[in-house]
Structures are given as structure tokens and as C-alpha cells.
Amino acid sequence: MRRTARTDQLLFLTVALVVLLGALLAGVAVGARSVAPAEVWRALFDYAGTDDHVVVRDLRLPRTVFGVCVGAALGVSGALIQTVSRNPLAEPALLGLTAGAGFAINVGVLAGLAGTQLGQLGLAVVGCAVASVIVYAVGRTSPLRLLLAGVALTAVLMGISLGLRLTFPDVFDRYRFWSVGALAGSERIPLTVPVVVVALSLAGALLMSRPLSTLALGEDVARGLGAHVGRTRAVVLLLVTVLAGTATAVAGPVAFVGLIVPHLARRIAADSVPWLLVHSLVVGAVLLVVADVGARLLLPTGEVPVAVVTAFLGGPVLIWAVRTFEAAS
Amino acid sequence: MALTLAFAALHYGSTWSTSSDVLAALVGRGDEAFVILNWRLPRVTAALAFGAALGLAGALFQNLTRNALGSPDVIGLDTGAYTGALVAITLLGGGAGMLQASSVLGGLAAAAAVYVLSAGRSGLSGLRLIVVGIAVNAILTAVNSWIVLRAELDVAIAATGWSAGSLNGVDWDELVVPLSVLGALAIVLAGLAHTMHQAALGDDVAVTSGVRLDRLRLLLVATGVGCTATVTAVAGPIVFIALAAPQIGRRLAREAGVPLLPAALAGAVLLLAADLTAQVLLAPTALPVGVVTTALGGCYLIWLLMVEVRRR
Numbered sequence: 246m247r248r249t250a251r252t253d254q255l256l257f258l259t260v261a262l263v264v265l266l267g268a269l270l271a272g273v274a275v276g277a278r279s280v281a282p283a284e285v286w287r288a289l290f291d292y293a294g295t296d297d298h299v300v301v302r303d304l305r306l307p308r309t310v311f312g313v314c315v316g317a318a319l320g321v322s323g324a325l326i327q328t329v330s331r332n333p334l335a336e337p338a339l340l341g342l343t344a345g346a347g348f349a350i351n352v353g354v355l356a357g358l359a360g361t362q363l364g365q366l367g368l369a370v371v372g373c374a375v376a377s378v379i380v381y382a383v384g385r386t387s388p389l390r391l392l393l394a395g396v397a398l399t400a401v402l403m404g405i406s407l408g409l410r411l412t413f414p415d416v417f418d419r420y421r422f423w424s425v426g427a428l429a430g431s432e433r434i435p436l437t438v439p440v441v442v443v444a445l446s447l448a449g450a451l452l453m454s455r456p457l458s459t460l461a462l463g464e465d466v467a468r469g470l471g472a473h474v475g476r477t478r479a480v481v482l483l484l485v486t487v488l489a490g491t492a493t494a495v496a497g498p499v500a501f502v503g504l505i506v507p508h509l510a511r512r513i514a515a516d517s518v519p520w521l522l523v524h525s526l527v528v529g530a531v532l533l534v535v536a537d538v539g540a541r542l543l544l545p546t547g548e549v550p551v552a553v554v555t556a557f558l559g560g561p562v563l564i565w566a567v568r569t570f571e572a573a574s
Numbered sequence: 575m576a577l578t579l580a581f582a583a584l585h586y587g588s589t590w591s592t593s594s595d596v597l598a599a600l601v602g603r604g605d606e607a608f609v610i611l612n613w614r615l616p617r618v619t620a621a622l623a624f625g626a627a628l629g630l631a632g633a634l635f636q637n638l639t640r641n642a643l644g645s646p647d648v649i650g651l652d653t654g655a656y657t658g659a660l661v662a663i664t665l666l667g668g669g670a671g672m673l674q675a676s677s678v679l680g681g682l683a684a685a686a687a688v689y690v691l692s693a694g695r696s697g698l699s700g701l702r703l704i705v706v707g708i709a710v711n712a713i714l715t716a717v718n719s720w721i722v723l724r725a726e727l728d729v730a731i732a733a734t735g736w737s738a739g740s741l742n743g744v745d746w747d748e749l750v751v752p753l754s755v756l757g758a759l760a761i762v763l764a765g766l767a768h769t770m771h772q773a774a775l776g777d778d779v780a781v782t783s784g785v786r787l788d789r790l791r792l793l794l795v796a797t798g799v800g801c802t803a804t805v806t807a808v809a810g811p812i813v814f815i816a817l818a819a820p821q822i823g824r825r826l827a828r829e830a831g832v833p834l835l836p837a838a839l840a841g842a843v844l845l846l847a848a849d850l851t852a853q854v855l856l857a858p859t860a861l862p863v864g865v866v867t868t869a870l871g872g873c874y875l876i877w878l879l880m881v882e883v884r885r886r
Contacts, residue, residue, distance in 0.1 A: 396708055408861055411862070557716045563708070567709075
């Protein structure tokens with residue numbers, strides 16, 4: 246029995262990885278400018294510097310890498326926060342973490358702190374952390390209330406950010422597109438720092454999966470089994486903040502990925518926390534790359550920010566989630 | 575209090591006027607009569623009327639959902655009305671009448687969607703209604719930003735400014751239609767008030783005393799949507815007034831339930847105060863009032879949740 250379950254998981258993981266590979270190819274090959282498949286191949290492995298090659302290698306490739314990073318980060322942070330809070334509606338963006346990061350960056354821009362990439366990442370993580378503390382303090386009693394607190398905090402921060410943007414339009418002009426959540430333009434950001442941060446945090450998340458699955462049995466049981474409940478929770482929340490903050494710093498506020506992905510992954514992973522995290526990682530990457538490709542094609546004249554696509558997909562999932570969740574409880 | 579505040583608001587513009595000037599202007603005399611009568615008075619009137627309308631709409635919806643959080647902006651009505659308005663501006667290119675009609679339609683469609691999606695076997699659950707509203711809100715916001723990104727730059731800029739909800743530059747011409755619509759809706763409501771109070775006693779009591787609940791609910795929803803959508807069509811989405819006004823009105827009036835008149839008054843005072851704040855805060859730049867209501871309203875919502883947390 247156990248053996249077949251594991252085989253199923255591996256089988257699914259393989260399928261998901263193949264899909265991811267397909268999505269990656271689409272991410273590199275598809276866009277507003279049509280490039281012949283053979284040219285795409287040559288751009289990747291026999292770079293000659295023609296216009297087609299520049300588009301593929303210098304624009305689409307880094308953008309797709311960012312897509313994988315952001316998707317995996319959001320998916321895993323959603324899975325972590327849903328597991329640790331035992332709340333199926335928890336999600337970094339809905340809980341106001343993303344808004345916190347965005348607000349911190351806005352304020353940082355104003356104070357002249359957001360000049361460097363590291364500065365932006367730091368600001369985003371701090372904003373995330375502050376937001377999560379506030380939301381948790383207000384809404385800890387029930388899942389729906391937690392969500393509402395997040396939405397309320399998001400509203401406050403967005404209102405103030407909008408006021409700031411309207412008051413200092415010059416400063417915020419550069420951040421106009423960032424604020425809607427998109428990967429377009431991300432190819433101009435250096436890859437190394439965010440990719441390394443996300444990769445390290447993802448590795449950390451996988452390492453935490455065992456203590457986390459103990460914690461998922463309930464606080465008392467976990468204590469009885471000798472787990473460090475408080476420490477596990479603190480580490481997991483730290484990982485969530487870093488992942489969500491980095492994703493936001495790179496792509497702007499992208500909502501719902503952290504909600505959709507774990508719900509999909511849970512269908513396959515059943516009760517296993519390690520598998521949930523692995524599947525969330527892959528599915529998140531697939532979802533964001535696919536959504537980004539969709540975002541390139543939706544308008545004949547230009548691009549839709551990827552956050553618009555994910556919100557469009559995510560709204561129905563939230564409705565479905567709250568209905569099944571209430572039916573179950 | 576509304577009157578005092580309105581009087582104070584008439585003083586303020588790019589310059590402060592003296593009280594005697596304002597009084598003189600109100601009876602049609604004095605140097606500043608033009609400024610006060612044509613620029614400030616419409617704005618103050620709009621703030622009062624729209625605030626009252628939003629307060630009423632909030633009271634209606636909170637009554638229907640039996641939930642302090644069930645206000646039209648939380649459940650996606652504003653965003654729907656905004657979508658309708660955007661469609662009118664960018665695709666149909668229509669005038670003011672078209673804009674208002676399609677904004678009302680958008681609001682109605684959003685409300686209907688939220689209602690249908692959140693209705694279940696167990697009837698309407700307050701919190702589910704709100705979460706579904708948040709979801710519909712998110713979808714519509716996505717659609718809205720897609721429309722804005724598609725649009726020409728000047729339309730996009732106008733629409734973005736408007737999306738914050740603003741009373742900047744309102745004049746009498748723009749106010750005639752919305753004010754008459756709101757007036758008509760208020761009369762409808764006054765007619766319904768008695769039945770509504772009967773319904774508030776509980777479904778069973780209401781049915782036995784001859785209230786047709788379904789029809790009443792439909793009428794109330796339609797009225798609430800009408801109020802919200804009219805305001806949105808003119809001023810853009812001004813959120814959280816509808817959420818906070820009924821609660822404040824209820825505390826001040828010390829009545830059970832969600833009484834309508836106090837809600838309307840509280841709404842009027844709130845919006846006018848917010849609008850004044852928006853003008854004064856970063857003078858000479860006049861912020862859109864929506865920015866102020868969003869920021870303050872969000873804080874209010876958090877506080878509301880905190881109070882409820884402490885209570886249990």
C-alpha cells in the first residue's frame with residue numbers, strides 16, 4: 246500500500262516535471278515576436294547575436310527563470326503558511342504580506358533606500374514580517390477572520406501607497422508597472438541574488454518538512470512527540486516571509502498563486518507534508534510560467550501583467566475553496 | 575453636526591474665506607459668491623448626498639447579511655460598478671447617461687454573481703458571502719486593470735485617478751441626474767422602512783405577519799445597488815463609508831438593528847469629513863477622497879476585528 250502511494254507520488258512528480266519542461270520551452274519560445282523553433286534552439290545553444298537570439302536569450306530566458314523562481318517561492322510559501330496556520334484559506338497576498346512588502350518598498354523609494362537590489366529585498370522582507378505580525382495578532386481566532394484582517398490591512402496599505410504615488414508621481418513613475426505585479430521588465434534585474442535567496446529558502450523549507458508534518462498533527466500531539474513547536478513555527482514563518490518578500494520584490498504583488506497551488510498539490514500529496522511542499526514547488530513554477538506566457542499573448546498590442554492573469558484564475562479557486570472548506574467544517 | 579461641518583467646508587478652498595463672506599454668498603451676495611456657490615457648494619452637497627447614499631446602502635446590506643462586515647464595497651459592488659463604467663468609457667465611448675447606466679448594470683451583475691455564488695444549502699452565511707465577495711472583487715479588479723492597460727494613455731490616466739474615488743471638480747451639471755436618482759431611491763426606501771422593521775424581527779415572525787420576504791429582499795438589494803452604483807458612476811469607488819457609517823450610526827442612535835436614518839447621517843458626516851481631510855492633508859494637492867476613506871476604513875475594519883477577537 247505504502248509502496249504504491251509512493252510510486253504514485255513519484256509518477257506524478259515526473260509528469261509535473263515534464264509539464265514544467267514544456268512550460269519552460271513555451272516560456273522561451275512563445276511571445277509577441279514569433280521566433281521559429283529552430284532559431285530558438287540555435288539562440289540557446291549556438292548564440293549568434295541576431296535580433297531573434299537577443300529576444301530569446303536575453304529577454305525570455307531570464308524572464309522564464311524568474312517565473313520559475315517566483316512561482317516556486319509563492320507556491321511553497323502558500324503551502325507552508327497553510328500548513329502551519331492550519332488554515333486552508335491562508336495565502337501570502339490575501340493575508341496582506343505582499344501588500345506589506347510592496348508598501349515597505351514604496352516607503353523605501355521615498356526615503357531613498359531602495360536603490361540597490363539587496364536594499365529592495367531587505368525592505369520587502371521587513372514589510373512582510375511586520376504585516377504578518379499585525380494580521381496574525383488581529384485575526385488569529387478564525388481562518389475567515391484572519392483572511393479579513395489581511396484584506397483590511399491590504400486596503401490600508403494600498404490606500405496610503407496610492408496617496409503617496411499620486412503625491413510624488415515622479416518618484417513612483419518607475420514603480421508603476423512593478424505595482425501591478427508583472428514579470429515584464431524583470432530581465433533587466435540581475436538574476437543572481439533573488440535566485441540564490443529563493444533556492445536557499447526552498448531548500449530550507451524542504452528541510453523543515455519533517456518537523457512541519459509533526460506539527461500538522463496538532464500542537465498537543467506534536468509536543469507529546471517531543472517536537473519544538475515554537476521553534477518550528479518561527480523558522481517556518483521566517484521562510485514564508487523571505488519567500489513571499491523576495492517574490493514580491495521581483496515581480497510585484499502577485500496574488501492567489503500561494504492559494505491555488507497548495508490546493509492543487511494537496512489533491513495529489515494527500516496528507517504528506519514533504520510531498521505537498523515538493524509538488525507545490527513544481528506546480529507553482531508551472532502555473533506562473535504558463536500564466537506569464539498567457540499574459541504575453543492576451544493582448545495583441547502588448548502585455549497583461551501576470552498578476553492580472555493569476556487573479557483572474559485565483560478568484561474562482563478562492564470561491565471554490567471557501568465553499569468546500571465550509572462544507573467540511 | 576453635518577450642518578456645522580458643511581458650513582466649515584464652504585470656507586475652505588484654495589483660500590480660506592471668512593464666515594461673513596460665506597453667509598453673504600449663500601444669499602447670493604459678496605465677492606466670493608461665484609466660487610462658493612459654484613465650486614464649493616456642489617462639492618459639499620455631493621459629499622453629503624453621496625455619503626448618505628453609501629451609508630444607506632451599507633445599512634441595507636448589513637441588514638440583509640446580518641453581518642457588520644456585509645457592506646457593498648466589501649462584497650465587490652463598487653468594483654463591479656467601476657467595471658461597468660470602464661466598459662462604457664473605453665468600449666462604448668458613451669456620454670454621462672450611458673456611463674451611469676452601465677455602472678449600475680455592472681454593480682448589479684457583480685452583486686448577483688456574489689449572491690448566487692455564496693448561496694448554498696445552508697442559506698446565506700455572512701462570512702462566506704464576504705469571502706466570495708473578496709474573490710469576485712479580485713477577479714473584477716483584474717479585469718479593470720486589464721481594461722485600463724488596454725486603453726489609450728489619457729483615458730487610462732483619467733480612469734486611474736478616478737479609481738481612487740474623488741470629488742475633485744464636481745459641478746452642478748454633473749449632479750442633477752445622480753441627485754434625483756438618489757432622491758427617488760430614498761423615497762422607495764421610506765416606503766419600505768416599515769416592512770423592513772417587521773422583517774428584522776426574524777424570518778418566521780415576518781412571514782406570519784404577511785411580509786413577502788423574497789420580494790422585500792430583492793427590492794432592498796436593488797435599492798442598495800442603485801445607491802452605490804450611482805455614487806460610483808459619478809465619483810468613482812469610495813470604499814468603507816458604507817462599512818463604517820451604519821455601525822457608527824447605530825452606536826450614536828443607541829438602537830438595535832441597523833437603523834437607516836442614523837446610518838445616512840453618519841455616512842454624510844464621514845464622507846464630508848474625509849473629503850475635507852483629503853483636501854487639507856497635503857494642500858495644495860487635493861488627494862482623492864477615496865484614498866483617505868480606504869486608509870481610515872481599513873484601520874476601522876482591523877479595529878472591528880480586534881474588538882470581536884477580544885469579545886470571545
